[in-house]
Amino acid sequence: MKMTGAGAVVEALHKEKVSILFGIPGGVVIPLFDEIYRNGKFKLVVTKHEQGAIHAADGYARTTGKAGVCVVTSGPGATNIVTGLATAYMDSIPIVALTGQVPTAMIGNDAFQEADTTGITRPVTKHNFIVKDPLELPMVLKKAFYIATTGRPGPVLVDLPKDILTAEIDFEYPEKVKILGYNPTVKGNVRQIKRVMETIRQAKRPLIYAGGGVIASEASEDLYTFVKKTGIPVTLTLMGLGAYPAREPEYLGMLGMHGTKTSNYAVSRCDLLIAIGSRFDDRITGKLSMFAPMAKFIHIDIDPASISKNVIIDVPVVGDAKHILKEMLKYGEKLDIKEWINEIEGWKAEHPLTYIRDDDILRPQFVVEQIYKVTEGNAIVTTEVGQNQMWTAQFYRFNRPRQLVTSGGLGTMGYGLPAAIGAQLAHPNATVFDIAGDGSIQMNIQEMATLTQHQLPVKIAILNNGYLGMVRQWQEFFFGRRYAATCLRRDSRCPDNCDKSGKDCPPYVPDFVKLAEAYYAVGIRIEKKADVEGVLLEAVKTKKPYLLDFVVNPEENVTPMVPAGAPIDKMISSKEDAEKFLLA
Ligand SMILES: Cc1ncc(C[n+]2csc(CCOP(=O)(O)OP(=O)(O)O)c2C)c(N)n1
Ligand SMILES: [Mg+2]
Secondary structure, X not given: OEEEHHHXXXXXXXXXXXXXXXXXXXXXXXXXXXXXXXXXXXXXXXXXXXHHHHHHXXXXXXXXXXXXXXXXXXXXHHHOOHHXXXXXXXXXXXXXXXXXXXXXXXXXXXXXXXXXXXXXXXXXXXXXXXXXXXXXXXXXXXXXXXXXHOOOOOEXXXXXXXXXXXXXXXXXXXXXXXXXXXXXXXXXXXXXXXXXXXXXXHOOOEEEEEOHHHHHOOOHHHHHHHHHHHOOOXXXXXXXXXXXXXXXXXXXXEOOOOOOHHHHHHHHHOOEEEEEOOOOOHHHHEOHHHXXXXXXXXXXXXXXXXXXXXXXXXXXXXXXXXXXXXXXXXXXXXXXXXXXXXXXXHHHHHOOOOOOOOOOOOOHHHHHHHXXXXXXXXXXXXXXXXXXXXXXXXXXXXXXXXXXXXXXXXXXXXXXXXXXXXXXXXXXOOOEEEEEEOOHHHHOHHHHHHHHHOXXXXXXXXXXXXXXXXXHHXXXXXXXXXXXXXXXXXXXXXXXXXXXOOOOOOOOOOOHHHHHHHOOOEEEEEOXXXXXXXXXXXXXXXXXXXXXXXXXXXXXXXXXXXXXXXXXXXXXXXXXXXXXXXXX
């Protein structure tokens, strides 16, 4: 069929069953947006900033498992998505980003809005392409979706010069794709899997440490069956939350820097650590040389490059977690690990996650617990980055995969609101919360306009502590409580002119309630514990965007905490603990 390059892109998107596009137009991509407009079959979500578009595509991808697609212009449009690409790359999220480029004849001329997009994005994409011959378009698009969604998923960028979009081509979409040197292993080696099961049978204190890979491969049910069959306890990474239901007795909570004491003790004491779809990130391992010192390591992962990258693995299996778990199940049997389980139960009873509940102070953990209660644990929850993110991970109990949407590897402030937009569009009937910090929310606050324009009933819950709280917490613990550059209410030398309690500060900068109103959303400020539940109930039952500004205890901390570089069983909870730690 004869059509333009832009027409071919639209046809390819149909073939890939894409129905929602996120983006912002500009000079060189007008032909593509024109084609999208005339085609009329896509839901086109025009965000206010390209970073919003790519995070929204990312939120769509994380909550559906399908590739999210964003379309932006050349130059500043393309550079504005770099953070979003890096965010998706670090967390292995499938995205196809289409960027406009200046006409091929002008590339290298410092043309208006020219940027070396493939050069800039190479380190933050799984792969990228620039199309220089219109005849390559169908195959390049086919490859882009294939690479984004297979193996270890990730973002793929396709740079589209303007003359490629306007050229006329004979369109035929390839049925199959073959890429030399790219053959992700799906099925695990059977002999290795037998070795895994042999090793498991010999363990006295085995522990499963599962991550986002279990969610990416849709292996949660298989993990569930495997755990129920063998009785092996489970700890999850931030990216893995929901991969095993938090309500189940085998679950120990998150591990790592802000993990539960139970998980971190269990890792430190286990004799076999079974990593599934997790990658031994430094926020998990702490001091590497002291990580799981008594354990043998099994590592199940689709990416051969992550095997023995940070810790030396005894029994690796490369492949898709779902396939491998199904195979493991065949040889699985109930293990006799009663003593180990008793030890773990002891830690659980002794060290639950806590905060001060018996006073009138409005604390962020309480807000998160109330959100959990009011949504009956069923919401899709996105977060920003910082304390808000960690309190959400600790106090919202995730029982299913794709329920928590958070920037783990890159830790991108400003991620949560646009990601919530993508999640809500993918799940129109779900209750979607962005649990936010007062700092992070301001990094993409403009997307409130997108909420209103598309009538998306997302609930933004700001845990407003008046600080870049997570940084402030480190300053409190490790920098003599000098709050350099972290107070959001006065100026950057906060400690010199306020008493650090926040009570002398100008109350609210910005006034989030007024800001919500400017965007035609409902804005409510909540300062009392007693008001929290009522306001949440109202917000949840009203099909409108809400911005709930919870004014919480300014110097509340996320505990427990493993100081950076410490072994993970050395957890601290206060400034005093930190001082002891620094002296030791
Ligand atoms: C884009 C970006 N810039 C800077 C940081 C460093 N950083 C991590 S947490 C944080 C504070 C976040 O403040 P806020 O959103 O209010 O969350 P809180 O920790 O107070 O809950 C900062 C500045 C980051 N993660 N991302
Ligand atoms: Mg804050």
